Amino acid sequence: MSGWIVINELRSSWLQAHYFFRLASRLDYKLEKGPSPSIRFPKSGPYDERLGYGQIPEYTKSLTTRGFVVTEQVRMSPTLLESPLAPIYAEKDQAGLMLLDHNQRLLYALLSPTRTYVSFDSIPKILIDTLLFIEDKELLNSHYPMRNPAVNWSRLDRALFDQALHVIHRQHDTPGASTLATQIEKYRHSPEGRTLSIHEKFLQMDSASIRSYLQGMDNMANRHQIVLAYLNTVPLTARMGYGEVNGLGDGMWMWYGRDFQEVNHLLQLHGDESLQQRAEAYKQALSLIIAQRRPSYFLREGSPVLMQMTNHYLKLLGSAHIISPALQRAALSLPLHLNHGPLIPQANSFVSHKAVNLLRNDLLSLLHITNLYALDRIDLNVKTTLDGDAQRAVTNLLRQVQSPAGARAAGLYGHNMLGENDNLQRLSFSFTLFERSSNSNLLRVQTDDLDQPFDINSGARLNLGSTSxxxxxxxxxxxxxxxxxxxxxxxxxxxxxxxxxxxxxxxxxxxxxxxxxxxxxxxxxxxxxxxxxxxxxxxxxxxxxxxxxxxxxxxxxxxxxxxxxxxxxxxxxxxxxxxxxxxxxxxxxxxxxxxxxxxxxxxxxxxxxxxxxxxxxxxxxxxxxxxxxxxxxxxDREGREFLFRFYKKYKGKSPDEMLQTLVDGIHAKPKNLALIFRSVEPEASFLQFTAFMHHQLPEAELDEKSLQILYDKFAVEKYSLMDRGYLAGIHPLELWLVGYLFHHPKATLTQLVETSAQQRQEVYQWLFKSHxxxxxxxxxxxxxxxxxxxxxxxxxxxxxxxxxxxxxxxxxxxxxxxDRPDSLAKLMGIVVNKGLLMPMVELQELQFAKGTPYETHFVSQPAAGVRMLPVEVTEVVRRSLIDVVQGGTGIRLKDGLVQKNGQVIEIGGKTGTGDQRFVSYAPNGKLIASRAVNRSATFVFLIGDRFFGTVTAYVHEPYAADYKFTSAMTVQLLKSLLPVLGMPAS
Incomplete structure (x- = not known):
């Protein structure tokens, strides 16, 4: 009788089903308000690391120091909290970063894996049969609806026998006993995705067993889910230029360049229809199912071995009548050609992703994540302040004005604007709009039409003319x-x-x-x-x-x-x-x-x-x-004060960053640059000096002879510190400090003060000599x-x-x-908020691990505004900005916005036309040379007491000299943008 019970249990798992279902029913959790006193996070496992679950405690520390608070978090049941296993729940096959606008509409989503099956029924039957033949023939046996998919007893017995034989004969292979269920546990939750001990193997089996009975003792639906999860998420190593490849769908695309929908269509066919194409798709899919055993080997240098194993399994599958003889013959005759070359990146428009990339980079800083690749794979939903409809509408209009018809429709041709022969493809526009709220300034729109990574709003130091x-x-x-x-x-x-x-x-x-x-x-x-x-x-x-x-x-x-x-x-x-x-x-x-x-x-x-x-x-x-x-x-006192200021300016910068910061503060002329470089790096070779000069002045005609003259003339020993500062147009103590930190990057402020005593006296004593x-x-x-x-x-x-x-x-x-347009917008925000510096908010809510035992919600609670200007100052400035529109350079918007009730909302702003040039003057102040570097037109504006922002036009060298537009064009562009923002100008 006892023997029959054992045999029946091995086949049906009746006792296991009752035990594991009761255990699974106690592993519950629920989302409640505020931080949780009963939650734990995983410590290892590629899946948990990739989706960011294990890093949530670190994210919490970072977010709470930046004004975010935990508003909701999961409470785990005592059983789940105290379990030695990783939390058991219905895991996601696909997850990643999602950005939503302030109306909860999708702005951006990158779910990984990208190409997946949506359900078990969507998987071609031939793939299911093939997978089960290779990995677990009994998994979907419907005669035993309670069967534990975590254990295949015949396979386990065989594995134990092979392990024992391996002790005697070291060359004997030891295939594992893992079922699909335990394989999933391994590559998701075991350290490095590997089984490093017998103990780890039993943890995998325990977890897989409990997970199998989450929905009940009859677990056929769960076993279907195992097949689905495996095909969607099986690791298939990494591809340079892409990263980790997980799942059959992404694997077919990355390693064979195959369209996943086309592959599935072919595999659904029968008979001789498209036989060669079907055989190729099937053989490629089969090779990836086999490659999962050692993907980093089989999909790289072991590809010839993979070809042999794939052909071997084709014969086995034919003998078992899983595939037809015709399909077998066709597949055996075909080679496998894995893609090993560099991945050609997909062409994406930078224009449509400018705001999204701004938000993603903010998240990098906020969460202390090092790269966008890692960020995009976190299971994270973010509610932003952007208005998606307005963002798209403005972006579309900026694209339209790149054509003559679009520019004409926007009214951009005319005096001080575009000329009939101007090339619009070389001209770029940007737009930023903030909305004032009770406790912060909310970014609603930020975009430009420059199809490059460069961001006009925040990416460079531009001459923005009279906005200064x-x-x-x-x-x-x-x-x-x-x-x-x-x-x-x-x-x-x-x-x-x-x-x-x-x-x-x-x-x-x-x-x-x-x-x-x-x-x-x-x-x-x-x-x-x-x-x-x-x-x-x-x-x-x-x-x-x-x-x-x-x-x-x-x-x-x-x-x-x-x-x-x-x-x-x-x-x-x-x-x-x-x-x-x-x-x-x-x-x-x-x-x-x-x-x-x-x-x-x-x-x-x-x-x-x-x-x-x-x-x-x-x-x-x-x-x-x-x-x-x-x-x-x-x-001494004055020198210390400036030394403190300069130390704060350069603290934390690398030597190259310090040198570049120093250069950014001067007119980039050969003499000035040569003097700075020779002061900071006096021992540098002539080749290093030449490389620096060409990097800083790529357009300048500097031959070897003229560079040698500069190199020799400005050797550090030929001029005093005071003279070098004077000639370079830099405070001498700043020049000295950068030179010292360049060679002593770990120097403290105390060491700098002690070391600079002589230099501080030298900087001021010379002023009072009488000759x-x-x-x-x-x-x-x-x-x-x-x-x-x-x-x-x-x-x-x-x-x-x-x-x-x-x-x-x-x-x-x-x-x-x-200046930068986004910095001008920040200044305008202080004016609109009557002298208070309010937080500039782009990210409002973050939801980590939604629907999991790790779910945690954060909401931004901006700090109180800081008084930067007296109200009286901002009132005078605001009236002056409105004067600019009412009767000055912004007069195109003088009628303001007329509401339906007849109320007029005033518009104010400051115009600026930047004509940045390399110029040379004679000793008497006469201009002797001038070359256009870039041209810009900017209008920094406010609309009533609620909205503010900037609109900018920009063209760079060598085309800048061909344009004569002024800020009148950006004022007109704002007038054309107002209707698409739902704010029609009168």
């Missing part, structure tokens, strides 16, 4: 705010005692204002500051950026005018802002001179020309012996200007400016220092 006047205006108003804080509450007597520097025009104006308007409100003072006047006259040559420079206005009719700051901003008058920037620089120079150098520097009386706006007068320097100690203390007064005065002015622009750069960076340094020239007010 917005940053300059805000800096001006911030200075006025600080002056208000300093002097508004002073009485008349104390105000009259204050002696401002003769060139500190802004402080002198503020003092006069408060004498005449005691205890004035900040709002009133800022309004008065906007009425200060400047000349538009271009006749003056300005000493800035190390030499004399002249500037001109875009509209010559503004040359003879005297206008207010408000008017200059509205009409984008260059000379007004050059002179305003000069006053800002002089104000910061006065701050530098007032800290520790009182009495060391005095200035001659200045003469102000109301027509040119010129302030004359030079710094006279005199130092007596008693002041030397004070000077030394000043040099060669004319050269002294020139260098003093440049040194003070460099330090002033360091302070201005700090102000700009605080408000989102993306670069570490500014070009030390008044031309910075006109765009010479470069």
């Amino acid at each position: 006047k917005l940053r300059t205006l805000i800096t001006y108003l911030e200075i006025m705010t600080r002056l208000h804080q300093s002097y508004a509450d002073m009485n008349q007597k104390d105000l009259q005692k204050i002696q401002a520097g003769s060139q500190d025009t802004l402080t002198r104006w503020a003092l006069t204002y408060f004498v005449e308007n005691p205890h004035s409100r900040l709002q009133d003072m800022l309004e008065a500051a906007m009425t200060r006047t400047y000349s538009g006259n271009p006749a003056e040559a300005f000493f800035t950026g190390g030499g004399l420079q002249k500037f001109k206005n875009f509209e010559p009719e503004k040359d003879d005018g005297i206008m207010t700051v408000r008017e200059g901003f509205q009409h984008s008058v260059n000379l007004v802002f050059v002179r305003l920037m000069r006053d800002i620089v002089h104000h910061y120079e006065a701050q530098t001179l007032s800290v520790g150098v009182v009495g060391l520097v005095k200035t001659t009386p200045s003469n102000y020309n109301p027509i040119t706006g010129s302030t004359t007068g030079t710094a006279e320097v005199s130092v007596n012996p008693s002041q030397q100690i004070q000077l030394s203390l000043f040099a 060669n007064k004319k050269v002294q005065e020139s260098r003093i002015r440049q040194m003070l200007e460099l330090e002033a622009f360091q302070m201005i750069a700090a102000d700009w960076r605080r408000l989102g400016y993306p670069f570490e340094s500014l070009t030390p020239s008044y031309a910075t007010a006109l765009g010479a220092s470069g």
Whole structure:
């Protein structure tokens, strides 16, 4: 009787079914609010690592430090929590990254494997029969509906016998006893996908047994699922240029270049219909079923052996009547040709994926994942802030304007826009739109029509022209705010005692204002500051950026005018802002001179020309012996301050990144570049120097002779640190610090301070020597200007400016220092939010492992806004931006948006036309050479109190010189985009 029970159990698994079903029924879990006190995550297994399940604790740490909170997470039952096995549940055959827009509509999905069977019934019968013949003939035996698919007793007995024989005869093969169910457990959850011990084998069998009875004791449906899962997910090694290949569908595509649907169609046919094609498809599929035993061998160097084994199994399958004699003969006559060459990547449009790639790269940073390949395979659903419909509509319109008909329909031809002969294929447009919410700024649209990985919005340092006047205006108003804080509450007597520097025009104006308007409100003072006047006259040559420079206005009719700051901003008058920037620089120079150098520097009386706006007068320097100690203390303190600033700028960068950052802050001229390279790498060979120069100036005509002259001329020993900084247009301490860190990358700030004591004294002591007064005065002015622009750069960076340094020239007010459209949008967000820096949000919700025991949901909870500007400043700026549209350079949008109820929503913004050039000047400031590098037109805008963004047009060298468009074109483009955004302009 007991023997019959054992035999019956081996055939039917009746007892096992009852036991494992009861156990499986206790392995439950449910999703509940908040972080879970009862959850565990897998520690090993290729499947769990690939889908990110094992990394969820690390992702949690990263996300919670970036403003995300766990809103829902699975609670595991005690049995599931304490089980020594990996959690048992209905696993996914296909998973990957999915990005959804804010309406839960699909933006992007990359499910892996890509090509799968959707159900057991969709698998060709010949493939099922073949798989079972090779791996597990009894798996789908319907006579035993409770049979445990994890154990094949006859196969297990054979494996044990072979293992015993192998002990005696080491050459005897030892095929495994794995069933399809245990194979799946192995390649999904065992370390490295391998069976490394008997203990691991029993864990696989236990897991597979429990999983087989999740839906009940009758597990026929589950056994069908095993076949489906195996064919969809069996590992077939990796292919260079693609990565891991899993499943028969992806395997047929990667290793044989076969269309999966075509293969399945052929395998469904019968008789002699398409016999040769069917035989080829079948033989290829059979070879992959066999190759799974040693895929990295059989699918590479072992392909001849794979061919032999495939032919061997064709004969066995024919003998077993799994395949017809005709199919067998046809297949045996065919060779196998595996694809081993480099994979040709599929052509994808970069245009349609710009926003998606932005989001994917944000996820890389957020989750500390090293590459997009790994990210795309995580079982993760992400709700983003993008509006998918708007994104597609804007992208389509930007594509349309690449044709003359589309550009004409958008109104882009005309004065200061496109010419009839302009080549539109060389012109690129970009657009960004944010929406203000109660606690953040939400990215709704970000796209461009440049079919390259380069992202115009955030990928480069572009001259965006007069948009820099917005940053300059805000800096001006911030200075006025600080002056208000300093002097508004002073009485008349104390105000009259204050002696401002003769060139500190802004402080002198503020003092006069408060004498005449005691205890004035900040709002009133800022309004008065906007009425200060400047000349538009271009006749003056300005000493800035190390030499004399002249500037001109875009509209010559503004040359003879005297206008207010408000008017200059509205009409984008260059000379007004050059002179305003000069006053800002002089104000910061006065701050530098007032800290520790009182009495060391005095200035001659200045003469102000109301027509040119010129302030004359030079710094006279005199130092007596008693002041030397004070000077030394000043040099040390001031040098430390700049050293700290530069250390923060370069900390964490590699030597090459430090050098490139240093170069990015200057005008890229051969002399400057040569001096920087020879200072930072004094021991570098001439070949290294040549490679550096050609990399930085790929378009320049630099022959070997001229390069040798530069290499020899700027050897580090030929110039002092001060002279090298002066000639390169870089603060000497910054040049020294980069050179030191380049060769001592692990140096701490303390070591830098200790090592630089002599250099800090050298940088300042030379200013006060008495010989060669004319050269002294020139260098003093440049040194003070460099330090002033360091302070201005700090102000700009605080408000989102993306670069570490500014070009030390008044031309910075006109765009010479470069910018990025997305950074301008961030600045506009501060204005729209009345001075608060609100988080810029693109990712709102992350759902990991949906439907699994590891399911975890995160929701972004942005930090509170940070006050960056007073409300009064942003109110003045906002009105000025609206003035630009109402009667200035943005006038095409002056009628705003008219709502259905008749209400008008105002539009404001700042235009900018960037004409970036390599230029050369004579000593007297006269322009002697100019070459167009790129041309841009930008409009940074706000729409009411809710929306803001940027629209940019861009063309690069060598085509930039062929175009004459201005920001009028981007204003018109925004007008054409508003209807597709559901915001028709009136």
